[in-house]
Amino acid sequence: MNVTPASVAQAALACHGDEPGALLPILHAVQDALGHVPREVVPQIADGLNLSRAEVHGVVTYYHHFREEATGKHVVQVCRAEACQAMGGDALMAHAERALGCHTHGGHGGTSADGQYTLNPVYCLGLCASSPAMIVDEKLHARMSPARFDQVIAKLGAAA
Amino acid sequence: MSAVTIYVPRDSAALAVGADEVAATLRAECARRGLPVNLVRNGSRGMFWLEPLVEVTVPQGRVAYGPVAPEDVPGLLDAGLLTGAAHALCHGITEQIPYLAKQERLTFARMGITDPLSIADYEAHEGFAGLRAALAMKPEAIVQQVLDSGLRGRGGAAFPTGIKWRTVAAAAAAQKYIVCNADEGDSGTFSDRMAMEGDPFMLIEGMTIAALSTGATRGYVYIRSEYPDAIATMTEAVRRATAAGFLGDDVLSSGRAFELIVRKAAGAYVCGEETAMLESLEGKRGIVRAKPPLPALEGLFGQPTVINNVISFATVPLILSRGASYYRDYGMGRSRGTLPMQLAGNILHGGLVEKAFGVTLRELMFEFGGGCATGRPIKTAQVGGPLGTYLPESQWDLPIDYEAYAAVGAVVGHGGIVVHDDTADLSKLARYAMEFCAIESCGKCTPCRIGSTRGVEVIDKIMAPHSTKHNKPQQVQLLRDLCDTMVNGSLCAMGGMTPYPVLSALDHFPQDFGLANPNRQAA
Numbered sequence: 001m002n003v004t005p006a007s008v009a010q011a012a013l014a015c016h017g018d019e020p021g022a023l024l025p026i027l028h029a030v031q032d033a034l035g036h037v038p039r040e041v042v043p044q045i046a047d048g049l050n051l052s053r054a055e056v057h058g059v060v061t062y063y064h065h066f067r068e069e070a071t072g073k074h075v076v077q078v079c080r081a082e083a084c085q086a087m088g089g090d091a092l093m094a095h096a097e098r099a100l101g102c103h104t105h106g107g108h109g110g111t112s113a114d115g116q117y118t119l120n121p122v123y124c125l126g127l128c129a130s131s132p133a134m135i136v137d138e139k140l141h142a143r144m145s146p147a148r149f150d151q152v153i154a155k156l157g158a159a160a
Numbered sequence: 161m162s163a164v165t166i167y168v169p170r171d172s173a174a175l176a177v178g179a180d181e182v183a184a185t186l187r188a189e190c191a192r193r194g195l196p197v198n199l200v201r202n203g204s205r206g207m208f209w210l211e212p213l214v215e216v217t218v219p220q221g222r223v224a225y226g227p228v229a230p231e232d233v234p235g236l237l238d239a240g241l242l243t244g245a246a247h248a249l250c251h252g253i254t255e256q257i258p259y260l261a262k263q264e265r266l267t268f269a270r271m272g273i274t275d276p277l278s279i280a281d282y283e284a285h286e287g288f289a290g291l292r293a294a295l296a297m298k299p300e301a302i303v304q305q306v307l308d309s310g311l312r313g314r315g316g317a318a319f320p321t322g323i324k325w326r327t328v329a330a331a332a333a334a335q336k337y338i339v340c341n342a343d344e345g346d347s348g349t350f351s352d353r354m355a356m357e358g359d360p361f362m363l364i365e366g367m368t369i370a371a372l373s374t375g376a377t378r379g380y381v382y383i384r385s386e387y388p389d390a391i392a393t394m395t396e397a398v399r400r401a402t403a404a405g406f407l408g409d410d411v412l413s414s415g416r417a418f419e420l421i422v423r424k425a426a427g428a429y430v431c432g433e434e435t436a437m438l439e440s441l442e443g444k445r446g447i448v449r450a451k452p453p454l455p456a457l458e459g460l461f462g463q464p465t466v467i468n469n470v471i472s473f474a475t476v477p478l479i480l481s482r483g484a485s486y487y488r489d490y491g492m493g494r495s496r497g498t499l500p501m502q503l504a505g506n507i508l509h510g511g512l513v514e515k516a517f518g519v520t521l522r523e524l525m526f527e528f529g530g531g532c533a534t535g536r537p538i539k540t541a542q543v544g545g546p547l548g549t550y551l552p553e554s555q556w557d558l559p560i561d562y563e564a565y566a567a568v569g570a571v572v573g574h575g576g577i578v579v580h581d582d583t584a585d586l587s588k589l590a591r592y593a594m595e596f597c598a599i600e601s602c603g604k605c606t607p608c609r610i611g612s613t614r615g616v617e618v619i620d621k622i623m624a625p626h627s628t629k630h631n632k633p634q635q636v637q638l639l640r641d642l643c644d645t646m647v648n649g650s651l652c653a654m655g656g657m658t659p660y661p662v663l664s665a666l667d668h669f670p671q672d673f674g675l676a677n678p679n680r681q682a683a
Contacts, residue, residue: 020461023443028385028424055444062445065385065427081347081596082542082589083578086505087533107599123429123596124345125386126353128578129208129503129510130173138388142176 008033009041013048022049023059027066036067064107071118072111074156076100077135080121083128088145092132093121095146099153163196164242167215167222169272171204171357172389173350178229179212185230186214189237197242203358205272206512207259215254218244224254259528264490265514266498267475268351271358277396279404282361288406290477294369295414302373303329306476308484310496315341315432315469316544316573316653318495318562321476324466327456328374331464338370338379338418339441339460339467342394343425343432345384346545348504348576352470354512356383356390359474360397361406364420366473368411369480370466371418379420380460382437385427395422429600433652434467436602447602448652469574471500490516495561495572505541505578506532515560522556525579536581540669542589544573546596547657549664550586571660586665586672591619593665597658608655611646615662618642622673632674636666 012029016022026045030037037060046056060066078093097103101112102119109120127133130142141152168183190197205213210226223244239247251257274281294302307322328336344352355363367379383391398420401407409417428446431437435449438460459465479487488496495517503510508530525538532538540550549570558564565572594615601608618639622632643659650656
């Protein structure tokens with residue numbers, strides 16, 4: 001079967017639709033499968049849960065975790081919170097922006113022109129005693145430095 | 161030769177520095193040498209500067225080696241790792257390492273010792289003893305034990321846990337809920353994460369006891385999306401506990417039902433506020449609700465709901481198994497028991513330190529933490545997360561106690577301590593506090609939504625190079641007025657406490673704002 005946004009949303013509705021407060025589990029299921037929550041599935045999910053499109057759109061856009069746009073091949077999230085700032089988190093983020101060719105501002109991330117990387121700020125990964133920290137796709141990295149950052153990214157390239 | 165038991169932690173702070181690679185190398189290298197080993201993935205002991213910390217069981221106890229890199233493994237085996245032999249990375253018997261030996265681990269008694277997902281291991285270390293005791297008690301008696309223990313909410317608000325439970329128990333409703341707030345978003349805190357990854361059955365047991373005492377039959381654990389390992393471990397632990405009869409329609413054949421569901425949050429800091437979390441669980445935007453009604457009476461889906469933090473629930477099994485007075489005998493004043501504190505940021509020996517209330521920040525930062533990781537003097541520490549104050553050296557000798565901290569306008573919060581060295585610029589950290597509030601505000605109330613953005617702008621004006629002696633005091637006054645509005649006019653702690661770090665930076669470190677004499681300029 002072809003995996004389309006509509007089929008993914010349908011499967012998520014079938015799996016979670018009867019749970020009380022099902023919207024977040026459904027959106028997680030869609031994003032886990034597709035990498036983001038495309039706008040085209042919003043009416044379908046709204047229909048399935050008997051909500052308005054505005055309600056579903058409101059939830060998708062409220063939470064930092066949910067993305068409406070496709071990301072780069074790898075998602076790099078660098079912690080910007082205080083414990084990481086105390087150990088050079090600002091310098092790590094600046095290095096990541098240069099190394100990946102991504103720009104971030106405030107709470108917003110950016111994707112590199114070649115579509116390889118999306119760089120996002122993240123606010124605490126719970127690795128505050130081993131800072132600065134980051135998460136690449138689903139893998140955590142702590143005690144980071146610009147040099148270690150380059151090693152982690154080089155390994156991604158080698159694995160691709 | 162019988163297999164030697166080796167431990168390599170699976171806590172995400174160990175995984176983030178290569179614990180999986182170390183475990184794989186150990187397995188492969190021992191197999192190559194024909195050495196039979198039983199490799200257990202335990203939780204972390206909470207000494208994160210030593211992670212990955214490999215432990216080997218010998219007749220005298222467990223011997224610690226760390227931090228171990230994969231390339232250290234052959235040399236360690238050559239030196240006699242499996243017999244606990246000496247090596248440059250060896251720290252002797254783990255429990256005798258002063259950092260651990262000086263602690264009072266009550267809630268975290270099993271942390272790093274057991275296999276987090278082994279029910280047998282959990283039960284061999286006093287696990288489910290509290291639940292079994294609770295099953296033999298009347299619901300009111302359970303609540304009384306929790307009240308008598310003096311346990312207060314460990315999420316930060318420090319509200320007496322037993323009173324919350326009593327309110328829910330007394331409410332009449334067909335459906336009640338137990339909700340665990342595991343949206344631990346404060347920078348510098350990781351005790352909830354460690355508990356969920358390193359001893360998940362303890363949380364399940366605590367929530368089940370809460371259900372028995374209040375008549376709730378359904379519970380949720382709301383875990384932040386930034387904690388993928390905690391979500392995976394909790395989900396598996398719930399599955400195993402249900403399969404073994406500790407959860408489900410008939411908890412330990414008592415005829416009582418309790419179903420537990422793990423929910424993944426979606427990256428909104430404000431969902432750590434209890435009513436915003438309820439909205440999120442209901443599938444809505446995480447917008448703060450006005451109180452009253454109290455969630456204990458009208459909470460999740462409008463029903464009576466117990467909401468506690470991970471550590472609050474996790475402490476209850478011990479109170480039930482050893483009795484309220486055992487726990488209450490630790491601590492000072494109205495702060496009873498212990499607090500698992502977290503040493504973080506620029507600190508040489510960062511990690512989890514569980515101590516009775518009354519310990520001082522100076523003891524934690526120097527006797528446990530060993531000073532800054534950079535080797536420079538400590539300038540300040542922020543205690544209690546992004547909404548906590550920056551404490552100057554004059555406050556480092558205060559006992560860590562909810563009331564003693566409140567008396568100087570500081571907060572103990574969730575026990576997170578973020579240390580900064582003397583290169584820290586407090587004007588930058590104050591600006592960050594406002595910026596973070598602007599990013600994370602739910603937008604419901606004006607002081608928080610607009611005030612945070614104005615706060616960033618005013619701090620920028622104070623710090624601008626063209627800021628003169630003439631207009632700087634005006635801007636500082638404006639910042640103080642704005643903070644006053646946020647403190648007194650915000651709906652929840654997000655806007656109401658963002659001024660805490662800002663004002664403490666301004667009051668205690670005026671030089672960082674280019675203010676020579678704070679008393680004259682910012683009265």
